[in-house]
Amino acid sequence: MTRLKDLLPTLLVATLAAAFGVALLQITGILTAVITSENGLAESGTVQLMLGLVAGVFITIAVYVSAVVTGNTVATVVAGRTRLIALLRLIGSSAGAQRAAIAREGLLVGLAGAVLGALVGSAAAWGIAEIGMAQGSIPRVTYSLVDPLLLVPMVAVALTTWLAAWTGSRRVLAVRPAQALGNATEADFDEVSSRRGRAVAAWILGVLGAGLLVLGVVVGLVRPEGVLIGLLGGILSFTAIVLAAHRVMPPVLRVVGRLFGDRPAARLAAENAVRHPERSSRMTIGLVIGVTLVTTFAVTMETYRHMLLIATDDQPELQDALGPVIDGTVAVFSTLIGFSAVIAAVGLVNTLSISVMQRTRELGLLRALGFDRRQIRVMVLVEAAALTVAATLTGLVLGIAYGWVGAQSILGSVGSGPGIVAPVIPWPIVAIVVGAAALLTLAASVAPMRRAARVSPVVALAVD
Amino acid sequence: MQIHPSDLGLIARVTNLGKRYGTGPGAVAALDDVSLGLRRGEFTAIMGPSGSGKSTLMHIMAGLDSPTSGRVWLGDTDITDLPDGELTVLRRRRIGFVFQSFNLVPTLDVRANVLLPFELDGRRPSKDEQAWIDELLDTLGLAPRVKHRPHELSGGQQQRVAIARALATRPDLVFADEPTGNLDSRTGREVLSLLASASSRTGQSIAMVTHDPVAASHADRILFLADGRIVRDTARSTPEEISSYMLAMEAAA
Ligand SMILES: Nc1ncnc2c1ncn2[C@@H]1O[C@H](COP(=O)(O)OP(=O)(O)O)[C@@H](O)[C@H]1O
Ligand SMILES: [Mg+2]
Numbered sequence: 001m002t003r004l005k006d007l008l009p010t011l012l013v014a015t016l017a018a019a020f021g022v023a024l025l026q027i028t029g030i031l032t033a034v035i036t037s038e039n040g041l042a043e044s045g046t047v048q049l050m051l052g053l054v055a056g057v058f059i060t061i062a063v064y065v066s067a068v069v070t071g072n073t074v075a076t077v078v079a080g081r082t083r084l085i086a087l088l089r090l091i092g093s094s095a096g097a098q099r100a101a102i103a104r105e106g107l108l109v110g111l112a113g114a115v116l117g118a119l120v121g122s123a124a125a126w127g128i129a130e131i132g133m134a135q136g137s138i139p140r141v142t143y144s145l146v147d148p149l150l151l152v153p154m155v156a157v158a159l160t161t162w163l164a165a166w167t168g169s170r171r172v173l174a175v176r177p178a179q180a181l182g183n184a185t186e187a188d189f190d191e192v193s194s195r196r197g198r199a200v201a202a203w204i205l206g207v208l209g210a211g212l213l214v215l216g217v218v219v220g221l222v223r224p225e226g227v228l229i230g231l232l233g234g235i236l237s238f239t240a241i242v243l244a245a246h247r248v249m250p251p252v253l254r255v256v257g258r259l260f261g262d263r264p265a266a267r268l269a270a271e272n273a274v275r276h277p278e279r280s281s282r283m284t285i286g287l288v289i290g291v292t293l294v295t296t297f298a299v300t301m302e303t304y305r306h307m308l309l310i311a312t313d314d315q316p317e318l319q320d321a322l323g324p325v326i327d328g329t330v331a332v333f334s335t336l337i338g339f340s341a342v343i344a345a346v347g348l349v350n351t352l353s354i355s356v357m358q359r360t361r362e363l364g365l366l367r368a369l370g371f372d373r374r375q376i377r378v379m380v381l382v383e384a385a386a387l388t389v390a391a392t393l394t395g396l397v398l399g400i401a402y403g404w405v406g407a408q409s410i411l412g413s414v415g416s417g418p419g420i421v422a423p424v425i426p427w428p429i430v431a432i433v434v435g436a437a438a439l440l441t442l443a444a445s446v447a448p449m450r451r452a453a454r455v456s457p458v459v460a461l462a463v464d
Numbered sequence: 465m466q467i468h469p470s471d472l473g474l475i476a477r478v479t480n481l482g483k484r485y486g487t488g489p490g491a492v493a494a495l496d497d498v499s500l501g502l503r504r505g506e507f508t509a510i511m512g513p514s515g516s517g518k519s520t521l522m523h524i525m526a527g528l529d530s531p532t533s534g535r536v537w538l539g540d541t542d543i544t545d546l547p548d549g550e551l552t553v554l555r556r557r558r559i560g561f562v563f564q565s566f567n568l569v570p571t572l573d574v575r576a577n578v579l580l581p582f583e584l585d586g587r588r589p590s591k592d593e594q595a596w597i598d599e600l601l602d603t604l605g606l607a608p609r610v611k612h613r614p615h616e617l618s619g620g621q622q623q624r625v626a627i628a629r630a631l632a633t634r635p636d637l638v639f640a641d642e643p644t645g646n647l648d649s650r651t652g653r654e655v656l657s658l659l660a661s662a663s664s665r666t667g668q669s670i671a672m673v674t675h676d677p678v679a680a681s682h683a684d685r686i687l688f689l690a691d692g693r694i695v696r697d698t699a700r701s702t703p704e705e706i707s708s709y710m711l712a713m714e715a716a717a
Contacts, residue, residue: 263586267583268571268572271571271572272571275570361566362566362569362570365566365568365569366584368561369580369581370552370555370557370584371584373548458523458528458529
């Protein structure tokens with residue numbers, strides 16, 4: 001029952017996640033081969049373990065983000081198909097069967113993405129290694145691109161895509177057959193779904209997480225292990241925010257929407273972003289996660305670097321030696337986390353594009369009533385901008401807060417005794433995030449803008 | 465000397481209008497050499513079997529679609545070859561629409577939907593226009609509903625909001641394409657009598673497609689289309705006269 005076009009966004013996300021995971025493992029393998037050839041097996045064992053652990057963390061993050069994105073994409077597609085689902089229900093198809101079909105498609109797409117991603121990721125790693133060896137920046141060694149370990153990210157991607165399609169399609173169960181008859185709108189549909197359990201879970205996790213964050217900071221004043229408590233608090237409280245996204249994002253979107261002025265195209269766009277809390281939180285939460293991760297890490301590292309520079313103030317040679325190491329570490333790790341943000345961005349582009357297609361009739365109506373093509377384009381652009389600005393702002397604020405907790409709990413007890421560490425904000429990274437968000441807004445709106453402007457006013461009059 | 469449509473008391477006019485969909489042997493002639501003038505202040509009903517070209521005629525007269533041949537005027541403006549931007553402004557200021565369904569922007573409440581044509585024009589209604597809008601909302605029974613969103617309204621209420629919006633700017637011409645096609649017959653007739661009384665009270669020109677003989681009997685003039693041609697053009701008629709003509713048409717087909 002699903003058109004191929006609806007599956008492509010999910011395939012792209014699964015492929016990206018698998019490609020990332022496989023490329024990271026391949027590069028780890030190649031680096032291990034290089035180190036073995038230079039320093040012998042003994043040392044390469046620990047290095048391999050370290051690299052493997054680091055790769056594991058980033059792959060987990062990427063797979064998690066892609067699962068959230070896929071779940072939201074599937075939910076967006078399902079919301080737009082309420083009527084079709086209701087019609088099928090009306091003529092006797094069971095909700096469970098329809099949902100199972102969506103999940104099965106998720107598994108197939110996940111498998112396809114895993115295989116495609118493995119090919120792309122291996123090719124990328126091979127390319128990087130060959131270029132490095134050709135330029136002499138790494139010594140030429142023999143390495144193998146076949147490793148059973150590669151199955152881990154592939155299987156993870158396939159399974160999480162399956163799971164995400166399953167959770168994303170839970171709304172199928174809320175569709176009433178009668179909705180095939182009435183003028184069912186998404187708002188109607190969204191309000192049907194129960195949010196009780198989710199709200200309770202969000203509150204419990206939120207309170208628990210916030211408590212642990214505070215505890216982490218307090219313990220961090222005495223021992224750096226406080227960061228582990230803080231980390232747990234961060235994971236719990238952030239999960240709460242993800243669960244409560246439909247409550248958290250609309251107020252942010254409302255404030256951001258005001259920035260775009262009072263002209264009709266801008267006002268309608270802002271309304272669109274605010275009036276469907278489910279829809280807009282689905283579109284933004286992936287990006288919020290991505291930006292929060294990047295910023296958290298960057299703020300923690302920057303604060304750490306700042307402390308280190310102050311502590312080594314009297315040792316300029318040490319500073320000169322440490323500087324590039326820290327810079328390099330920050331750059332590599334930011335890129336690795338940044339990839340998750342890219343997956344999230346792909347998710348936003350997809351959901352915006354789907355949601356514009358789902359509003360063809362509304363766009364036709366506006367054209368009939370006197371919106372010109374330019375106004376339609378402005379409307380889509382402003383909606384994309386409102387979504388990305390809101391997501392980026394939220395992510396930056398959360399990231400700075402989490403980053404500070406991280407830095408404070410690691411560093412509060414070192415140096416001149418217990419003290420408060422002021423967060424240091426890495427402006428270059430903030431600038432990159434903001435610049436990327438601006439690019440994303442444009443990228444996310446190009447295709448939908450063109451498609452929206454092409455909508456003929458006649459479609460609003462047509463009866464389906 | 466050039467004769468303007470308005471000299472003849474016409475609010476809209478088409479001459480030798482043709483519309484073909486597709487090319488070659490599979491082409492469909494939705495309209496075939498239609499010439500017609502709609503008179504200012506009149507309520508015109510357009511009837512005919514499904515597929516006879518009623519919607520196509522309306523789309524072209526309203527500047528939503530372009531003809532394959534012939535010319536189209538709205539008032540004294542020849543809109544046949546107007547570029548999209550100018551057509552858009554013309555629809556915004558001089559034409560009102562009521563469609564069969566999906567008339568309202570789901571994210572806007574009733575008042576915002578009614579005010580949308582002004583918004584699109586980048587202005588606020590004048591005092592006089594505001595009074596007219598309040599009166600419309602009142603007579604259409606929407607006053608207690610202005611803060612509601614479309615999905616909180618019944619089908620009949622949604623159509624009344626669409627009527628309020630179409631009349632709010634006092635356009636030259638209101639087009640309504642089967643505006644009650646999605647309503648039960650009683651609600652539909654209520655909505656239509658509101659539309660008809662607005663026309664007679666304020667001299668609003670309206671062109672409406674309908675299948676309902678009772679609805680059409682409110683009209684000052686009734687046009688029948690068949691196979692893309694106008695086959696009958698009569699003044700106000702009783703529902704019985706209209707039904708018997710419709711039956712005769714069906715028998716002939
Ligand atoms: N977009 C289109 N493409 C091809 N044929 C069309 C299109 N729109 C209408 N037609 C055809 O033109 C004819 C008239 O259609 P329409 O004006 O919608 O009729 P009515 O409104 O009287 O039912 C029909 O035969 C219809 O199939
Ligand atoms: Mg029609």
